[in-house]
Amino acid sequence: MEIKIQSIHFDATEKLTAFIEKKVAKLEKTYEDIQKVEVQLKVVKPATALNKETGITVHVPGHTLFAEKTCDTFEEGVDQVVDSLKVQLTKYKEKMRNR
Secondary structure (H helix, E strand, O other), X not given: OEEEEEEEOOXXXXXXXXXXXXXXXXXXXXXXXXXXXXXXXXXXXXOOOOXXXXXXXXXXXXXXXEEEEEEOOHHHHHHHHHHHXXXXXXXXXXXXXXX
């Protein structure tokens, strides 16, 4: 699984990058055949609450799943997006199993 992290309007720290990679790697437990994961981190309107936008795109064979959240911290956003993607991957896996 290839993980690509894009930070827009700021530089992501090594600690944040390591956190994201650790969380995203857990998605493989839900669905093994993930080809590529793209993480977009964006700061919107600095100095306001809820200004950190986290979007994750997961590429699986023949399909693309996406989730996005806006939170106070990127860590919180990544947690929520990964949880939402786990649900999507579970549903996708069930659909594939029924074919």
